[in-house]
Amino acid sequence: MKALGLGWGWARQGEDAAALLAARRRKKGFSQAALAEKAGCSRPTIIALERDFSGSVSILLSVLAALGVRQVLRALDMPGRAGLVPVTNAPVRDLVMTPAPLAAAVIAHFAEQISGSILDPARGQGAFFDQFPSLLQRRWCEVSEGKDFHAWSEPVDWIVTNPPWSRLRDFTLHAMNLAPNIIWLAPIVNLTTKARLRDLDEYGFGIAELLLIETPKCWPQSGFQLAAAHLKKGHQGAWQVSRLGLVVK
Incomplete structure (x- = not known):
């Protein structure tokens, strides 16, 4: 974490993040068992997290969501040293195309929820658009x-794509004016910055689900967790965290 110039969002540099997690739980009035039930895990898992941060990323995200922690990661103040992750994404990275099997798996995961009209706002080579069920009203940009x-100004029911990460905020703001359901394929760290979460709040959206995905082998490997995030208008509950059982070469 420190080597990447990143720290936990709820702890200042040098503070014990695990102990602060336990303190936040107590402040919220949760017992370890109650938090485990809310996060969908076991009490021993909570004990391990609070002791030495043992556990999986997906469980940690579920626990943080249950505790109302919005900023998972933050940049550390490291004078004289450039971080390994740029402050903004380089536009050249936007040209990384989604493998068709990955797009198909993401669409299949959310298929039971998707209906009506659907828009791919950055069709590229058609990885997502080509997987949209034919019974839907399919649109693209x-x-x-x-x-x-x-x-584009026509309202739709769903917007789904791998958006240009350097323009993620612009895409999200415009998408929230057009559709009540948005699915973005992007790193969690890009989706859950303080500014992104504030935007969601202001537009009445919430993160309904984070579908964790292994970064395709053909993509640059950044070390950050990739996810398909379902942003849903009116959602105010905890983030559902699941994992896609597919590794794309």
Whole structure:
């Protein structure tokens, strides 16, 4: 974590993040058993997290969501040293295309919920768009083909794609004006910054689910957890965290 210039969002540099997690639980009035039930894990798992931070990323995210922790990671103040993760994403990284099997698996995971009209705002080579069920009203944008998403004004029921990460905020703000359901494929760290979560609150959205995904082997390996995030209008509950059982080479 420190080598990447990152720290836990709820703990200042040098503080014991595990102990602070326990303190936050007590402040919320949860017993370890009650928190375990709310987060969908066992009491021994909570004990391990509070003792030495043992546990999986998915369980940690569930616990943090149950405790109302919004900022999972933050940049450390490291004078004189450039972090390994840039402050903003380089636009050149936006050209990484989604493997078709991954797009198909993401669509299949959410298929029972998806209905009505659906828009791929950054179609690229069609990885997501081509997987949209034919019974839906399918729409697409692709700036390289003269159809800029930011010029799109027709409301739809769903917006689903791997958005350009350097423009994630712009895409999200516009998408929230168009659809009550958004699924973005992006690193969790990009999706859960303080500013992104504040935007969701202001527009009446919440994170309904984080589908954890192994980064495709053909993509640059950053070390950050990739997820398909379901942003849902009106959602105020805990984040559901699940894992996609697929490794794309």
